[in-house]
Amino acid sequence: MSDPVTALKGLKNTGGFASISEVGPTGMITLRGDLSAKPVIKAAVAASGVTMPEQGRIGSEGNHAMAWMSPDELLILCAYGDVHDRLAALNKKLSGQHTLAVNVSDARAMFRVRGAHAREVIAKVAPVDMHPDAFTPGMFRRTRFAQVPAAFWMPEPDVVQVICFRSVARYMYDLLGMAAQSRSEVGYFRR
Amino acid sequence: MLTIHCPNCGVTAEETEFHAHGEAHLKRFGPGSSEDDFESYLFMRKNPKGVHFERWRHQYGCGKWFHVARCTTTLEIFGSYSAQTTEPPKEIINHIENRRPDWNATEAPK
Ligand SMILES: [Zn+2]
Numbered sequence: 001m002s003d004p005v006t007a008l009k010g011l012k013n014t015g016g017f018a019s020i021s022e023v024g025p026t027g028m029i030t031l032r033g034d035l036s037a038k039p040v041i042k043a044a045v046a047a048s049g050v051t052m053p054e055q056g057r058i059g060s061e062g063n064h065a066m067a068w069m070s071p072d073e074l075l076i077l078c079a080y081g082d083v084h085d086r087l088a089a090l091n092k093k094l095s096g097q098h099t100l101a102v103n104v105s106d107a108r109a110m111f112r113v114r115g116a117h118a119r120e121v122i123a124k125v126a127p128v129d130m131h132p133d134a135f136t137p138g139m140f141r142r143t144r145f146a147q148v149p150a151a152f153w154m155p156e157p158d159v160v161q162v163i164c165f166r167s168v169a170r171y172m173y174d175l176l177g178m179a180a181q182s183r184s185e186v187g188y189f190r191r
Numbered sequence: 192m193l194t195i196h197c198p199n200c201g202v203t204a205e206e207t208e209f210h211a212h213g214e215a216h217l218k219r220f221g222p223g224s225s226e227d228d229f230e231s232y233l234f235m236r237k238n239p240k241g242v243h244f245e246r247w248r249h250q251y252g253c254g255k256w257f258h259v260a261r262c263t264t265t266l267e268i269f270g271s272y273s274a275q276t277t278e279p280p281k282e283i284i285n286h287i288e289n290r291r292p293d294w295n296a297t298e299a300p301k
Pocket of ligand 1: 197198199200201202249252253254255
């Protein structure tokens, strides 16, 4: 089998006030269906190893996570190598249910923005209130980053994890790098 | 700039995260309808100065559709409501009547 390759081969930019790095290959499964149906919830929880996230939130357990994408969509994150097994188990549990589960690992790119002013990088490019009281860890937000769709959450303080389509990975990397240019921090969210 | 609330995912954001899709609550006239009805369904749209009901989609967010009632002159938003309805809910109508005493509720789509 061929080795998985991310869009930018793990590119990293440490020249700015926050570091931007492409995250290595990550397993991602999109699950669409009725999120209020018990069998769907059960299957999603079993496949992700994480409890069902509430609206607009992400739950994580070690390196697995599950995010609420829309009223009928979840995103399961896991190790890249596990995705086939998890998807097969998920589909088995969902047989007979009106659902759709797809491996989207290679259709996406993921970035990590790290630094004391990481929130500012996001605030510059997305129409989201990034004040520490407004956007808190555990929240998961789909929005636009400048001209492209993106989703993000904060796995820990001062770290923002961003998911976008693979086709716009380079745009996203350059955009985040520009927003994080050294000495362009505003200090708006300083307490 | 409009600040819009999506009732499907609970997000409130400025309008660039969304996309407007024109007049709401149109009644579809398909095959078998009169030419006049079909023409008006396809092309004729209200363009009111004041209270207006529109379809919006949370384009960059959850991707879902919903309705927005707003004022085209002041850009005030009266409220968002479900896409799964053929007319604005009572709360929205009441709220508009409070905010715009001159507005005639019989102008609301039915
Ligand atoms: Zn939404």
